[in-house]
Amino acid sequence: MKAKILLVEDNEQNRYLATFLLEKHGFTVIHAPDGPTGLDLAGRERFDLILLDIHLPRMDGHAVARALRSNPALAAVPIVAVTSYVMAGDREKILAAGCDGYLEKPINPETFVAEIESFLRTPGKAGAP
Numbered sequence: 450m451k452a453k454i455l456l457v458e459d460n461e462q463n464r465y466l467a468t469f470l471l472e473k474h475g476f477t478v479i480h481a482p483d484g485p486t487g488l489d490l491a492g493r494e495r496f497d498l499i500l501l502d503i504h505l506p507r508m509d510g511h512a513v514a515r516a517l518r519s520n521p522a523l524a525a526v527p528i529v530a531v532t533s534y535v536m537a538g539d540r541e542k543i544l545a546a547g548c549d550g551y552l553e554k555p556i557n558p559e560t561f562v563a564e565i566e567s568f569l570r571t572p573g574k575a576g577a578p
């Protein structure tokens with residue numbers, strides 16, 4: 450059975466593209482438009498991976514990642530940040546918040562699903578440099 454993914458994303462176009470690509474490959478995608486909704490869903494349903502936009506209304510992705518990581522039940526669920534703002538220090542900030550890694554926007558349809566699958570094969574932080 451293919452993985453179930455929580456997509457926390459406020460941008461309609463990114464949401465559409467990520468969902469389209471993942472569903473085409475057999476994944477189940479559940480969408481949350483903001484952090485609080487994502488946290489609520491993550492607390493109630495079981496997900497194999499959480500895709501987390503960093504630039505979100507109400508609560509940014511770093512705060513969402515920290516809140517997700519404060520729940521021991523979610524400790525083994527990979528969190529992958531999606532952001533267009535990867536500058537010096539951002540990678541460290543994303544990893545320090547509890548994410549396992551990140552993908553840069555714009556989403557590349559050629560590599561997106563393979564990158565998600567690589568995070569599913571190596572859950573947790575064991576592989577982080």
Ligand code: MN
Nearest residue numbers: 459502504505
């Ligand atoms: Mn956004």
